[in-house]
Amino acid sequence: MEHFDLALIWAFIIGFGVIMYVLMDGFDLGVGILFPFAPSEEDRDTMMNSVAPVWDGNETWLVLGGAGLLAAFPLVYTILLPALYIGVFLMLSGLIFRGIAFEFRFKARTSRYLWNWAFAGGSTLAAFAQGIVVGTYIQGYETANGVFVGGAFDWLTPFTVLTGLGLLAGYALLGSTWLIMKTEGRLQEWAYKLSLPLLAAVLVVFAIISVWTPFIDDMVRDRWFSNLSIIWVLPALTLLCAFQIFRSVRNRFEGMPFVATMGLFVTAYLGLIVSRWPYLVPPDYTLWDAASAYNSQLFLLLGLLVVIPFVLVYTAWTYWVFRGKVRAGEGYH
Amino acid sequence: MDLDPLILSRIQFAFVVSFHAIFPVFTIGLASYIAVLEGLSFKTKNPAWIKLSSFWTKVFAVVFGMGVVSGIVMSFQFGTNWSNFAQASANFLGPMLSYEVITAFFLEASFLGVLLFGRDRVPAGVHLFAAIMVATGTFISSFWILSANSWMHTPVGTELRDGVFYVTSWSEAIFNPSFPYRFTHMVVASFLTGGFVVAGVSAWYLLIGREVEANRKALSMCLWLLLFLAPAQAIIGDFHGLNTLEHQPMKVAAMEGHWETSKNVPLLLFAIPDQENQTNRFEIGIPSLASLILTHDLDGEILGLNEVAPQEQPPVAIVFWSFRIMVGLGLLMILFAFTGLILRKGGRIWRARWFLQGMRFMSVTPFIAVTAGWFVTEVGRAPWLVYGMMSQAEAVTPSLTGGMALFTLIGYVVVYSLVFSAGVYYLMRVLYVGLEDGEDNGEPDPLERPKRPLSASHVPFELHNDSKANPAEQGGH
Numbered sequence: 107m108e109h110f111d112l113a114l115i116w117a118f119i120i121g122f123g124v125i126m127y128v129l130m131d132g133f134d135l136g137v138g139i140l141f142p143f144a145p146s147e148e149d150r151d152t153m154m155n156s157v158a159p160v161w162d163g164n165e166t167w168l169v170l171g172g173a174g175l176l177a178a179f180p181l182v183y184t185i186l187l188p189a190l191y192i193g194v195f196l197m198l199s200g201l202i203f204r205g206i207a208f209e210f211r212f213k214a215r216t217s218r219y220l221w222n223w224a225f226a227g228g229s230t231l232a233a234f235a236q237g238i239v240v241g242t243y244i245q246g247y248e249t250a251n252g253v254f255v256g257g258a259f260d261w262l263t264p265f266t267v268l269t270g271l272g273l274l275a276g277y278a279l280l281g282s283t284w285l286i287m288k289t290e291g292r293l294q295e296w297a298y299k300l301s302l303p304l305l306a307a308v309l310v311v312f313a314i315i316s317v318w319t320p321f322i323d324d325m326v327r328d329r330w331f332s333n334l335s336i337i338w339v340l341p342a343l344t345l346l347c348a349f350q351i352f353r354s355v356r357n358r359f360e361g362m363p364f365v366a367t368m369g370l371f372v373t374a375y376l377g378l379i380v381s382r383w384p385y386l387v388p389p390d391y392t393l394w395d396a397a398s399a400y401n402s403q404l405f406l407l408l409g410l411l412v413v414i415p416f417v418l419v420y421t422a423w424t425y426w427v428f429r430g431k432v433r434a435g436e437g438y439h
Numbered sequence: 440m441d442l443d444p445l446i447l448s449r450i451q452f453a454f455v456v457s458f459h460a461i462f463p464v465f466t467i468g469l470a471s472y473i474a475v476l477e478g479l480s481f482k483t484k485n486p487a488w489i490k491l492s493s494f495w496t497k498v499f500a501v502v503f504g505m506g507v508v509s510g511i512v513m514s515f516q517f518g519t520n521w522s523n524f525a526q527a528s529a530n531f532l533g534p535m536l537s538y539e540v541i542t543a544f545f546l547e548a549s550f551l552g553v554l555l556f557g558r559d560r561v562p563a564g565v566h567l568f569a570a571i572m573v574a575t576g577t578f579i580s581s582f583w584i585l586s587a588n589s590w591m592h593t594p595v596g597t598e599l600r601d602g603v604f605y606v607t608s609w610s611e612a613i614f615n616p617s618f619p620y621r622f623t624h625m626v627v628a629s630f631l632t633g634g635f636v637v638a639g640v641s642a643w644y645l646l647i648g649r650e651v652e653a654n655r656k657a658l659s660m661c662l663w664l665l666l667f668l669a670p671a672q673a674i675i676g677d678f679h680g681l682n683t684l685e686h687q688p689m690k691v692a693a694m695e696g697h698w699e700t701s702k703n704v705p706l707l708l709f710a711i712p713d714q715e716n717q718t719n720r721f722e723i724g725i726p727s728l729a730s731l732i733l734t735h736d737l738d739g740e741i742l743g744l745n746e747v748a749p750q751e752q753p754p755v756a757i758v759f760w761s762f763r764i765m766v767g768l769g770l771l772m773i774l775f776a777f778t779g780l781i782l783r784k785g786g787r788i789w790r791a792r793w794f795l796q797g798m799r800f801m802s803v804t805p806f807i808a809v810t811a812g813w814f815v816t817e818v819g820r821a822p823w824l825v826y827g828m829m830s831q832a833e834a835v836t837p838s839l840t841g842g843m844a845l846f847t848l849i850g851y852v853v854v855y856s857l858v859f860s861a862g863v864y865y866l867m868r869v870l871y872v873g874l875e876d877g878e879d880n881g882e883p884d885p886l887e888r889p890k891r892p893l894s895a896s897h898v899p900f901e902l903h904n905d906s907k908a909n910p911a912e913q914g915g916h
């Protein structure tokens with residue numbers, strides 16, 4: 107019976123779930139990050155309305171990520187969360203504030219500025235905390251006998267702050283290219299102007315990380331400078347996507363900047379995965395070490411195969427219902 | 440100063456889960472009520488039903504929104520504070536929680552949009568279908584989460600090897616012995632909550648003479664429901680207790696404040712449990728009644744807390760008093776439901792202001808009863824986390840320090856207080872504006888879109904400044 111490598115299948119599923127979350131919640135967090143800098147209050151209404159219909163569904167992927175990790179790779183769940191204890195709290199508070207700000211801002215009059223800050227601050231905090239997660243993941247954890255044994259602030263190093271800033275810039279880029287696609291006029295023009303500096307910031311952080319990681323980590327160095335040269339395709343593709351963003355923003359294309367930014371994220375993400383493969387809890391545990399019991403993985407997989415297609419259909423349907431431009435003055439109060 | 444991460448984690452877990460639980464318990468009941476109203480309006484086309492349904496959907500949206508944000512926190516608590524427990528029980532709990540996400544949360548999220556904003560966009564039948572799907576989603580969600588929780592009370596269908604639980608039978612583990620009781624008791628509790636809140640709010644509107652026709656309908660409907668459910672809950676609770684006696688005798692001993700194993704045990708109405716001296720300081724009871732209720736025999740023997748060492752007993756006073764609060768409120772609910780029946784004769788019910796006032800007050804009691812009930816269940820399980828197999832002390836995250844736990848505990852209390860006050864304030868505002876608002880706002884708004892729970896309501900946030908709102912005020916700060 108046990109001849110399927112379920113752990114491998116699950117690694118793909120979780121990997122898919124994570125990138126789904128990053129792409130989907132990424133652009134709506136990005137809109138939140140850019141929020142305070144918008145040209146006017148009216149544009150802020152439009153920005154918020156552009157993500158309003160979908161942000162809640164987007165965040166459900168995060169919940170699925172948490173529960174799915176617990177089910178398929180409990181070791182990741184039980185090492186990552188204690189290691190990031192304070193960071194997780196900060197991320198959750200950010201998500202709470204921005205979640206309720208969505209709803210209350212439109213009802214507020216005199217207190218509206220407070221909800222503006224709750225939305226922008228919450229989004230920024232959540233995005234930065236997620237960048238720290240990525241950094242901590244690259245950096246590795248101190249473990250013994252399958253539990254985290256490091257300190258409360260191990261996750262806070264110059265390196266993780268850098269990855270935090272990197273993801274902040276990345277999400278902001280997703281947000282600005284999303285706005286290019288969904289808005290028009292002054293707001294769209296503003297988003298066009300913002301995209302290239304953001305792209306530059308993202309590339310700078312990527313470059314620093316790529317140079318830095320092989321130095322702090324032998325495993326990553328061996329992986330990239332061994333005979334497995336095929337993987338150099340990935341950074342090449344990342345650069346190609348970056349060039350595509352540059353070109354399409356220059357030429358005032360509307361949809362392409364967003365698509366290319368998603369491409370940038372996907373290729374960078376794959377690059378991160380190949381650096382670590384097959385280690386799920388660097389530096390000690392592989393995905394097979396981290397896996398839950400075979401029958402538990404199987405039990406959930408069967409249900410997932412039946413249900414997830416429906417979930418994807420709902421999601422696609424929602425985006426289809428709200429296709430097209432969001433216009434100023436379409437606010438709902 | 441020595442901060443104990445275990446105690447702090449327990450307080451934090453109790454706080455965040457109690458906070459989360461008050462929202463679902465209301466939305467589960469309310470979702471079904473809305474589905475019924477939608478069904479009635481679909482069938483009879485009576486505008487009173489649509490009015491009621493639109494109004495309660497707005498309330499639903501606010502509460503549901505707060506349920507979502509607090510729920511996201513819950514799904515990370517197991518890993519942050521109870522990582523040893525999460526590691527040990529992942530083989531069972533992981534699939535349970537994941538099934539909840541894929542079968543319930545996505546379903547609720549998708550159809551909620553259509554329910555909230557789709558009335559003018561989709562055919563009436565599809566709208567009704569959406570209401571039914573949202574209600575179904577809340578039940579599916581309760582199913583998984585209560586199964587997970589019940590397994591922690593009565594762990595079967597699994598075996599413990601090298602500190603990890605492995606599932607030997609999925610059906611036994613999911614339908615573990617306490618699950619049917621807990622699920623029924625909880626679902627009825629949700630209906631009671633929905634029923635008493637709707638009845639209380641309707642009674643209040645009747646007192647101040649607003650929308651009399653629709654609110655009379657609502658109150659009358661709720662009272663019929665409560666007339667059956669309130670007594671049913673007591674009976675289900677009794678069976679639940681008998682089942683607990685079989686599997687967790689020490690919890691029942693704590694509920695009864697019963698220290699020494701003996702026969703002819705009295706039912707204590709009042710007592711001051713003294714855990715240090717292993718006795719009650721003062722008690723008033725009805726002779727032999729506890730023996731009769733629990734063993735159906737006047738001189739049946741009941742195990743006392745002295746069967747286990749003091750450090751293996753749950754904190755008796757909390758369990759004892761929480762139990763009395765729950766049962767006391769349950770009896771009060773039965774009383775009100777029957778009074779309503781008596782007053783119906785000759786329409787006295789619409790004139791009895793004291794009764795309507797009483798119903799108004801009763802709308803908070805289910806929340807208290809539910810929280811008290813969970814305290815009985817969860818505190819009564821101590822010192823075990825997985826009953827008889829894994830203690831709370833073994834479960835806590837090894838790297839967690841008291842300082843970290845205290846930091847997040849204070850953090851959650853602060854964040855939730857802000858969210859809660861804003862939410863309740865806004866909810867009050869929706870109630871204050873009332874049903875009338877629902878009809879004249881008929882024209883659909885292009886940006887009211889699905890998946891925005893709270894935006895279903897058109898009510899401005901501040902109570903008093905509607906009239907004097909001027910642009911200068913708005914951006915000024």
Ligand code: HDD
Pocket residue numbers: 165166169456459460462463464466467503504506507508509510511512513514543544547548576577580581584585625
């Ligand atoms: C008896 C019912 C019940 C109980 C005991 C719990 N929940 Fe809950 N939960 C619900 C019933 C519910 C619900 C009715 O399905 C909610 C309320 C609002 C909503 O969106 O769904 C929900 C929301 C909700 C969400 C947000 C879903 C979303 O993003 O749409 C999460 C992540 C959780 N819950 C997780 C938990 C965890 C980890 C619990 C236990 C420790 C828990 N819930 C106890």
Ligand code: HEM
Pocket residue numbers: 617620621622624625627628629631632672673674675676677679680681683690765766767768769770772805808809810811812813814815816817819
């Ligand atoms: C009136 C008589 C009632 C009796 C005899 C009763 C009995 C019980 C018992 C014995 C338990 C603990 C079970 C265990 O931990 O194993 C319990 C738990 C609980 N009760 Fe009640 N109950 C009553 C009324 C109510 C009412 C009116 C509500 C709420 C509206 C309520 C809500 C709960 C909840 C939420 C729990 C915790 C979850 C669970 O274990 O089911 N109960 N009840």
Ligand code: HEM
Pocket residue numbers: 448449450452453456457459460521584585587588810813814817818819821823824831
């Ligand atoms: C939704 C209603 C619930 C409420 C109001 C509630 C309440 C509580 C309370 C008061 C405690 C503290 C007990 C103590 O420390 O003495 C507790 C502990 C706990 N409960 Fe629940 N609970 C609920 C549901 C659940 C569910 C559904 C699960 C699991 C699937 C769960 C798992 C736990 C865990 C892991 C602890 C921590 C360990 C402990 O302190 O006992 N609870 N809960």
